[in-house]
Amino acid sequence: MARALINVPAAARRGEIIEIKALVSHEMETGFRRTQLGILIPRDIITQFVCTYNGAEIFRAEFYPAIAANPFIAFSTIATESGTIAFKWTGDNGFSMTESAAITVA
Amino acid sequence: MDDRERKKNSRREFMRAVGGLAAGVALESATTAAAAAEPAAATISTGTRTTVVSMLEAIHKVVGAAPINKGKVRLDLPPLVENGNAVALTVSADSPMTQAEYVKAIHLFSEKNPQPYIATVHLGPRAGRARVATRVRLADTQTVVAICEMSDGSFWSDSVNVVVTLAACLEVL
Numbered sequence: 001m002a003r004a005l006i007n008v009p010a011a012a013r014r015g016e017i018i019e020i021k022a023l024v025s026h027e028m029e030t031g032f033r034r035t036q037l038g039i040l041i042p043r044d045i046i047t048q049f050v051c052t053y054n055g056a057e058i059f060r061a062e063f064y065p066a067i068a069a070n071p072f073i074a075f076s077t078i079a080t081e082s083g084t085i086a087f088k089w090t091g092d093n094g095f096s097m098t099e100s101a102a103i104t105v106a
Numbered sequence: 107m108d109d110r111e112r113k114k115n116s117r118r119e120f121m122r123a124v125g126g127l128a129a130g131v132a133l134e135s136a137t138t139a140a141a142a143a144e145p146a147a148a149t150i151s152t153g154t155r156t157t158v159v160s161m162l163e164a165i166h167k168v169v170g171a172a173p174i175n176k177g178k179v180r181l182d183l184p185p186l187v188e189n190g191n192a193v194a195l196t197v198s199a200d201s202p203m204t205q206a207e208y209v210k211a212i213h214l215f216s217e218k219n220p221q222p223y224i225a226t227v228h229l230g231p232r233a234g235r236a237r238v239a240t241r242v243r244l245a246d247t248q249t250v251v252a253i254c255e256m257s258d259g260s261f262w263s264d265s266v267n268v269v270v271t272l273a274a275c276l277e278v279l
Contacts, residue, residue, distance in 0.1 A: 017234035068241040
């Protein structure tokens with residue numbers, strides 16, 4: 001199973017812009033490489049990443065094979081209320097991974 | 107006098123030879139570009155790199171008929187990359203990120219990777235700040251293009267030339 005690393009501040013002031021970083025372990029096989037026997041290695045990548053804040057989508061990304069292995073993404077959001085920030089990665093061969101972090105907004 | 111004449115002649119011959127060589131190279135690159143511009147070659151066959159043509163086609167698919175303006179968006183990439191397998195990239199856009207005016211999406215394109223697409227990110231007013239960072243693969247020394255789609259439907263672009271010394275692996279394992 002893949003492992004995900006996320007970085008969300010545990011506490012923030014209301015209205016503050018917080019930086020979110022997310023990294024998931026995944027090979028991101030491009031589908032353009034061949035084995036020594038010349039057989040094409042099929043594509044196996046993460047195609048979509050969605051971040052939700054208390055259920056509302058705040059960020060979404062579509063990935064292509066040009067994204068490096070172990071896709072890392074950093075973005076920001078405004079801390080509006082306490083709750084959970086959830087992350088979901090989906091990809092080829094039924095890959096699905098979720099992670100979440102709690103945030104306290106004062 | 108005689109000697110000088112001879113020197114002049116040899117210089118002329120040399121220049122002619124160089125000129126011919128340059129023309130030959132130009133012709134060759136033009137034909138390879140034309141061959142790769144066929145969609146099948148650009149997408150299906152491996153090892154074939156995207157050309158400027160297919161990158162522009164990909165950009166056209168996203169942008170449509172809208173004009174692309176320069177400015178407002180800033181693409182940060184190191185100018186010289188040792189390892190093309192993971193290149194840190196940051197895109198930021200000049201936008202207040204309010205309900206009335208925000209960055210809707212940022213599209214990233216590559217000129218010489220096997221596919222022109224790198225990634226698309228969708229933002230909204232809740233982002234607070236239009237700035238995204240990720241790591242990408244670069245298969246060759248090339249130009250990377252970022253296109254920013256604003257909430258009012260306008261498009262803004264920035265491009266960076268990157269020299270890659272070790273390309274992202276496309277070869278046999």
